[in-house]
Amino acid sequence: MTETVLVFPAGTPDALKYRSEAAERGHRVVGASSLAWNPEAGRYDSWEYLPYVHDPDFAEALRRLIERLGVTAIYSPHEVVSAHLAEVLPGLSAKVSLISVSPLLAKERAYRALWDRAAEISAAPDWFGGGAPRLAGPRLAGLLRFVDDVPGMSDNDKIAAMIEVARHVPAGDIVEIGSWWGRSAALLALLSRHHDLGPVLCIDPWRADALAQGVAMLDKASAAMNLDDALTIFETNLAPLADGRINYIRATSTVAAERYCPSLTVETEVLGRTVYAGRIALLHIDGNHSLERVTEDVENWTPYMAPGGWVVFDDYVWAFGDGPRMVGDAWCTRHADRIARSFVMGTALFVQLEP
The missing domain is CATH 3.40.50.20 (Rossmann fold)
Structure with a gap:
């Protein structure tokens, strides 16, 4: 009825x-x-x-x-x-x-829960020592509220880890492979703004033929998505944060890597003009999760890593396959002598290079 x-x-x-x-x-x-x-x-x-x-x-x-x-x-x-x-x-x-x-009181309760979540993040042990001062109070709660309003799959544990890692990022660009609607990109842009880090460069083809991951259930769902709408949603979510802090290249990881260089200038109609340093302080790999595509992302972009920089392998723990885990493990083994620390938080693997 x-x-x-x-x-x-x-x-x-x-x-x-x-x-x-x-x-x-x-x-x-x-x-x-x-x-x-x-x-x-x-x-x-x-x-x-x-x-x-x-x-x-x-x-x-x-x-x-x-x-x-x-x-x-x-x-x-x-x-x-x-x-x-x-x-x-x-x-x-x-x-x-x-x-x-009581709708207004319900909203007040939601804000109290947000403040509690921010306080919990701020009160967590200092994982690495040193680094920039922590975000706390309404400034951290405001960041969380903005990010929560952007649809996406980043879980709270990964977000908390990103917030902590941002305190220890060296000079250089923040590069994200796979942005979709921009949830993690918004987080990175806000952290860049707060800590005065390098600008964020988002790489995503927003193209149907780049979505296939070799998992029938995922590929069927991907085929129903409107790719142009996805890009417009991304622009809508990120436009208020632009101001030279964030931009995107609509291309595959391989094609975009061919453009990446010192003083790279990216200009788009919605996000304006952004200039990049050409070396990477934080690399967030969250594109196509097939073994072949993750391998390409790592090979294309990790050569640009700055000393002390971070590589984040998203969906290292993934319900639909083990491409990110296999590539992440192989890369860590191959570069063991360069790694200062690594840990898994939420479903992501975080790796920091030696300074």
């Missing part, structure tokens, strides 16, 4: 966000407002008028609307309206649930 959800007041940004989520779940979504006209009315399956909640006729008007439309749940993004609905709704209908009784 299809749920009928009433959203009131229905014209606010939070209301429209909930409308989209409910519609995705297949619910019928009815919007209501106390305004005589609302420009958002056309976004809903139907639109209704309700008096203001302090109007003596509000409760009866709401009861009639619930009965006439078969409303099964109500969502209100407004703290005062939601609190009033919590009081009057039990007397109007026992079958109608109120979604998020």
Whole structure:
């Protein structure tokens, strides 16, 4: 049976966000407002008028609307309206649930959880000693909030490790192989800004023929993706962080590596102009995870590593194969005499070269 959800007041940004989520779940979504006209009315399956909640006729008007439309749940993004609905709704209908009784307090709780997460990262043992001062408090929480809002697969443990590693990055560029929608790129750009590190260069072809990884389930899902939209989403997420700090080359790892050199200048319409040093302080390998492609990424880009630089093999622990692990292990074995430290955090292998 299809749920009928009433959203009131229905014209606010939070209301429209909930409308989209409910519609995705297949619910019928009815919007209501106390305004005589609302420009958002056309976004809903139907639109209704309700008096203001302090109007003596509000409760009866709401009861009639619930009965006439078969409303099964109500969502209100407004703290005062939601609190009033919590009081009057039990007397109007026992079958109608109120979604998020206190929406603003729920947001406050989310921020407290974010502050707790930031405090936990800041209080972790100093892994390496020395380095730049740690991010902490609202500055760290703000970074986490921004990164959390960018869709992606980077887990919290990997993010915490990246935050710690950024304190110990030498001079040079930050290069990311495989960026997709830009979650980890946003993290790297924010860390570059905070610690005054080198600029971030993202390498991604955003091209269908580069997505195949030899795993039927993954390749089927990849085939359904819109590659041009993926790039536009990346640009949308990273545009506020640009200012010469981040840019991209839309090409395979091999083609982009042929361009990489001292004073490389990359200019794109959305992210502007960025100049790179031509040596790498941090290399994040997160492109195609097939053995052949990861091998190419390592061979193409690790020769540019600066002393004391970091190589991060993403998905070293991967549910769909062992390409990143095999390449990471082989590279560490081959360069054992150059490695200062290595560890696995989350699903990524972090390796630092000797200074």
